[in-house]
Amino acid sequence: MERFAFILHPLSLADMKHLSPLLGYVPASWLEAALRRKRPFVVSHITGIKSPYAEAEGYFIGCPLTAKQMVTLPEDFVLERIIQAGKIAQDLGVKIVGLGAFTSIVGDGGLTVAKNLDIAVTSGNSYTVATAVQGAEEAAALMGKELTDCKAVVVGASGSIGAAAVKLLAARVRHIVLVARHLPPLEELAQEVTAAHDCQVTVTDDIHKALHEADIVLTVTSSLDFLIEAADLKAGAVVCDVARPRNVSREVSRQRRDVLVIEGGVIKVPGQVRFGFDFGFPPGTAYACMAETMILALEGRYESFSLGRSLDVTKIGEIARLAVKHGFGLAGFRNFERAVTAAHIEEVKRYGLQGSVRS
Secondary structure (H helix, E strand, O other): OEEEEEEEOOOOHHHHHHOOHHHHHOOHHHHHHHHHHOOOEEEEEEEEEEOOOOEEEEEEEEOOOOHHHHHHOOHHHHHHHHHHHHHHHHHOOOOEEEEOHHHHOOOOOOHHHHHOOOOEEEOOHHHHHHHHHHHHHHHHHHOOOOHHHOEEEEEOOOOHHHHHHHHHHOOOOOEEEEEOOOHHHHHHHHHHHHHHOOOEEEEEOOHHHHHHOOOEEEEOOOOOOOOEOHHHOOOOOEEEEOOOOOOEOHHHHHHEOOOEEEEOOEEEOOEEEEOOOOOOOOOOEEEHHHHHHHHHHHHOOOOOOOOOOOOOHHHHHHHHHHHHHHOOEEOOOEEOOEEOOHHHHHHHHHHHHHOOOEO
């Protein structure tokens, strides 16, 4: 039996309802103060993961800080909390721990955490990228789009996930636009990509202008605010939102019947998995970052696979192949806690051909 752990945390105070509905009645300032004082803890025991080659069990470890707290509190304080969570995993006898959401963003992308633990650490970002690009490609096909004819936009292209997604997409599209707040890292990435692929690459810090022209949007920033609104998108666009918290406003789905919005990284897990904790996904499914940790455990690859600010495209391909080997894969499409049905996609496709439609 292979063993792993995964560190998760509430993205916002609203997520505390997953622990207890009663917490929704506690004033926000009280909750934030309590979270700052709360030490990491074991959330649940994960059982029932079974591939054709191995079985695994694991643990969710809670790091009780919200995404906002992780980026506003002193970095040393936040890193110490994440390391404490990792040491709980270590004491449970697991051989690898995954970093969920902002625990893989704070500091140096998990490198400091790994140096302070005696077990392997992975961010899960390699499989996140692989499945995000796969999902965007499949969604585009369902919308009747040839990827080679599409203009793709990657929002947050200077981050580790964004930059890796750019490199994968550049081999599939003819024109890609890189968007981020700071242009120099984008210009450096653009030079690297154009040297390796026959693809037109442009860079901009004007997200609204870029989105108006996009056929496919992949958004992967660590922003705490919504970046994409209903008026930003062209008719027929496909938007894959990989970010947690989300980058796409709920109003896009409410107002734009001609735009397809999907969440990235919803993965089916092989076996009869029981997570012991409701993190908002359908039974038997997980985030891609969680899945990467499980895949590595099933494979017996107890190594720090995805760490730091730069992802290895070779490793992205490798984790995608291991996922198929062990029975992991995309679990359809979802958007704001709801399944995206074939009928919905056909409706969006029809309205997209007609032009901009608002509810």
